Amino acid sequence: MxxxxxxxxxxSIAKEVITEIQPYLSTYFGNPSSTHSFGRKTKNAIEISRKKIADFINADNSEIIFTSGGTEADNMAIRRAVIDLNVKRIITSKIEHHAVGHTAENLKDSHNIEVVYLTTDKKGNPSIEQLKELLKKDVKTLVSLMHANNEIGTLLPIEEVSLLCNKYENVYFHSDTVQTMGHYSFDVKKLKIDFLVCSAHKFHGPKGIGFLYVNKNLHLNPIITGGSQERNHRGGTENLYGIIGLAKAMELAFSxxxxxxxxxxxxxxxxxxxxxxxxxxxxxxxxxxxxxxxxxxxxxxxxxxxxxxxxxxxxxxxxxxxxxxxxxxxxxxxxxxxxxxxxxxxxxxxxxxxxxxxxxxxxxxxxxxxxxxxxxxxx
Ligand SMILES: Cc1ncc(COP(=O)(O)O)c(C=O)c1O
CATH class of the missing domain: 3.90.1150.10 (Aspartate Aminotransferase, domain 1)
Incomplete structure (x- = not known):
């Protein structure tokens, strides 16, 4: 056995996801940036997928940026918050995924950012009291706390933390939701969060595809520069099969x-x-x-x-x-x-x-x- x-x-990838992707591996192969019918067909499929995904989390289409997965989405949120939003301090914890922890440490060295680690209790819960105290200091801050820990499963009260961060104009909130997207329902309008992250391979979708949700009031530049794909937010020909598969995996998860x-x-x-x-x-x-x-x-x-x-x-x-x-x-x-x-x-x-x-x-x-x-x- x-x-x-x-x-x-x-x-494992769901069989319904494989079926959905298949025509885009064979029949529909146009580059989504091409203006002829082959390109229009795949561009249309991408935009339908984006709308489907956005609807599942009550986001606007323009708030979804497709990425190569959770790592890239975490990187984009944290790096661009420092570069484009002028964040000077990152508050996080020592038990974040390396996609967050190593990115914060890297920015500390390269951009002279203060990185503050919340203490965690025996169950892996970061100290919300310490966070409350730290937020009183008036400095542009990104709070980056994962929704669920991938190793021990601790779940953050994400609504409570979001509410807290929303009290301050100078505070942005990013949550690595790689382990929870596709497993819990999200309503970004109620949650009022700045950044959320998705990776399709954690809920029976394909590997190498995910997205970053960015609140529409924020403008981020790309970390991957190139063509004008993703409305200038991420260069590179879109991962067509991945995007189709991600939308189907989400549909199956939420159904x-x-x-x-x-x-x-x-x-x-x-x-x-x-x-x-x-x-x-x-x-x-x-x-x-x-x-x-x-x-x-x-x-x-x-x-x-x-x-x-x-x-x-x-x-x-x-x-x-x-x-x-x-x-x-x-x-x-x-x-x-x-x-x-x-x-x-x-x-x-x-x-x-x-x-x-x-x-x-x-x-x-x-x-x-x-x-x-x-x-x-x-x-
Ligand atoms: C919490 C968390 N964040 C980020 C990632 C990275 O996601 P990806 O594999 O899509 O780059 C993972 C994957 O294990 C994860 O569990």
Whole structure:
């Protein structure tokens, strides 16, 4: 049996998405910038997709800028906020994805920007009280806090933070919503946020495509200069198949969001309970309260006396894919920077199981069974 429980790293592409993309791989190949009928056909398909996507989050079409994914969208928001909006200070946390953390550090060196890190509690929640205090200082600031942590699943009260940032004219709010877009509903008009980020491969769309939502009151210049695509916001021939696939993936995600959420949540809490029964010393990272935790992620800390670093390899031998840290850092020799911020985890072996709407109870049972055999052997 093959079981894929690494959906926070990437998801399988939905078959409906493949069907939707197919004609654009063969029949409709015109360059969307060409003015002849071949180009008009694909340009039209892109604009229909943009409208569909914008409608799902209650944005205007002009507020959606297609990018190569979450990393580029994060980069664009943060870099252009510094260059075009004259931001002098970035408030963030140490457990952001590297697309945010490394970008902020890079700007600190290249543009002499102050970078302030909020402290985080044991569950990975950044201190909102500290944020409130920091915002009292009158300096152009970008607050960059992820909606959900990709490694431990902590969920930010994004509405509360947005409300807070909106009190100040000099404060912009960017949230890396890569792990939540396609999994939660968004209404940007209610949220009143400046920047949101999407990556299609996190919800059964293609890799290499995403978008940055930019509030229409802000004007950003491109980080990728070239042609006048994306209304001069991003040069380069559009990723036509990606855009078509992203719109379809969003349509599938939003068509039955509540049921998807319910199904995945049931699997997560079933797995959590069964693991706890196995050994009550097993801990769960991030908030385990359903309202404060990303429902697709179950980050588990196994006491080291019953489980060693071979657990992931052993699971892999049984055909089960899970993860230690994030996929982006798995090729690196360094450990996870997120787990490093939670020092009490030193005594635990952390494994992230991340679920999707296609996972089944049988797959979870199979996984639990294999964990039991590995862990009990270590006892
Ligand atoms: C929270 C978060 N931000 C950004 C990214 C990067 O997205 P992409 O792979 O589309 O560049 C990821 C991907 O793992 C992520 O989990």
């Amino acid at each position: 093959k079981v894929y429980l690494d959906n926070a790293a990437t998801t 039955d969001l509540e049921n998807h959420q319910k199904h995945v949540e049931e699997l997560k809490y079933y797995m959590k309970e069964e693991l706890y029964k196995m050994d009550s010393r097993i801990i769960f990272n991030g908030e385990t309260d359903p309202n404060k935790s990303l429902y697709t992620v179950l980050s588990v800390g196994f006491p080291k006396d019953i489980c060693n670093s071979m657990l992931l390899f052993s699971l892999d031998i049984f055909g089960i894919a899970a993860s230690g840290g994030s996929a982006c850092s798995s090729g690196s020799t360094k450990g996870s920077h997120v787990l490093a911020e939670l020092p009490f985890l030193e005594n635990f072996q952390t494994v992230r199981f991340s679920l999707c709407r296609y996972n089944t109870i049988e797959e979870v049972d199979y996984t639990l069974d294999k964990i039991k055999s590995i862990v009990l052997k270590g006892k």
